[in-house]
Amino acid sequence: MLNILKTENLKSYYIFETPTEKKEVKAVNDVSIDIEEDKIYGVAGESGCGKSTFLKTVCGLAEPPLRIVGGTIYYLVNGKYVDITKLSQEEYRKLRWEYISYIPQGSMSALNPIIRVKESFKDFVTAHKKIKDDQKDFEEPLRKHLNALGLPMRVLKSYPHQLSGGMRQRVTIALATILNPRIILADEPTTALDVVAQRAVIQLLKDIQSLQKNTIILVTHDMAVHANIADRMLIMYAGVFVEEADTEELFENPLHPYTKFLIGSLPKMGDKSYKVSAPGSPPSLANLPQGCPFHPRCPYVMDICKNERPALVETKPSHKVSCFLNSKERIQND
Numbered sequence: 001m002l003n004i005l006k007t008e009n010l011k012s013y014y015i016f017e018t019p020t021e022k023k024e025v026k027a028v029n030d031v032s033i034d035i036e037e038d039k040i041y042g043v044a045g046e047s048g049c050g051k052s053t054f055l056k057t058v059c060g061l062a063e064p065p066l067r068i069v070g071g072t073i074y075y076l077v078n079g080k081y082v083d084i085t086k087l088s089q090e091e092y093r094k095l096r097w098e099y100i101s102y103i104p105q106g107s108m109s110a111l112n113p114i115i116r117v118k119e120s121f122k123d124f125v126t127a128h129k130k131i132k133d134d135q136k137d138f139e140e141p142l143r144k145h146l147n148a149l150g151l152p153m154r155v156l157k158s159y160p161h162q163l164s165g166g167m168r169q170r171v172t173i174a175l176a177t178i179l180n181p182r183i184i185l186a187d188e189p190t191t192a193l194d195v196v197a198q199r200a201v202i203q204l205l206k207d208i209q210s211l212q213k214n215t216i217i218l219v220t221h222d223m224a225v226h227a228n229i230a231d232r233m234l235i236m237y238a239g240v241f242v243e244e245a246d247t248e249e250l251f252e253n254p255l256h257p258y259t260k261f262l263i264g265s266l267p268k269m270g271d272k273s274y275k276v277s278a279p280g281s282p283p284s285l286a287n288l289p290q291g292c293p294f295h296p297r298c299p300y301v302m303d304i305c306k307n308e309r310p311a312l313v314e315t316k317p318s319h320k321v322s323c324f325l326n327s328k329e330r331i332q333n334d
């Protein structure tokens with residue numbers, strides 16, 4: 001299986017400088033990760049651990065105070081790896097939307113409120129493609145796309161405020177995927193929706209993936225959403241990925257102590273046992289502890305954990321973990 005996205009030692013920090021002080025919030029802190037084609041990845045982790053910043057960064061949207069301070073972001077484009085940190089604005093613009101689609105948090109408010117939905121689609125498509133024949137190049141593909149995604153044609157005539165929150169979110173996702181992007185980065189697309197609307201959004205994303213055969217990276221706190229949609233999971237803690245595995249394997253055999261807490265604290269049908277969450281609170285990303293960032297909260301902490309950072313290593317087939325209980329490999333030159 002080919003990797004559509006690879007990051008190597010990616011560091012993306014919020015940097016605040018005054019003449020007397022420099023503060024760095026290390027939201028993505030030396031991340032090397034391979035994302036395969038044709039898969040849905042779920043990114044989970046506590047609030048503030050860097051999930052949104054990771055998406056923004058790999059999408060090429062780091063803007064001050066957020067800065068990429070090191071590493072690379074490679075996308076496989078037409079069979080060749082392209083480092084988007086090295087592209088000119090014009091080269092990057094070509095990739096955006098047609099290749100990389102980003103659905104940011106709160107995107108259901110992204111539709112222009114004063115024009116009908118169809119006009120939003122028209123503006124979006126014409127900004128990226130030459131339309132010679134309106135019927136053939138716009139109307140037909142639009143209807144085909146909405147049909148394939150099971151969205152009613154009536155939405156095209158509506159203004160955004162006439163649609164329910166769930167429908168607005170589905171329309172926004174339809175808009176963000178009409179150009180058949182190879183990778184979709186979706187940040188909390190089901191948050192603020194009721195359970196029925198959530199289910200419809202999840203189904204929509206699944207349908208898009210199976211039709212377009214692209215890769216989706218989905219960020220959400222909601223482990224039930226991950227269990228429903230993700231083929232593979234990435235667990236983030238304090239700016240790094242601490243575990244990566246197929247979803248079923250991760251839920252059944254979590255290896256990292258943090259993942260064990262995350263999964264162990266989930267309610268299960270018929271299970272009345274007391275749920276224990278991770279003790280303490282996550283570290284400030286502006287003041288990370290030395291060594292493994294989880295060590296101050298870890299019940300299994302060893303001396304090595306206080307001084308060295310564990311590398312993310314495959315310790316079982318297709319199952320990676322960054323923990324000295326599983327592998328002694330550490331991040332070099334840290």
Ligand SMILES: Nc1ncnc2c1ncn2[C@@H]1O[C@H](COP(=O)(O)OP(=O)(O)OP(=O)(O)O)[C@@H](O)[C@H]1O
Nearest residue numbers: 014025027046047048049050051052053054065285
């Ligand atoms: N614009 C900003 N300026 C400074 N710090 C920021 C900014 N945006 C985010 N941060 C900090 O960066 C860290 C990571 O934030 P991020 O939003 O990426 O986390 P997250 O895991 O997506 O959280 P949530 O689940 O709450 O959205 C946090 O400590 C946050 O306070």
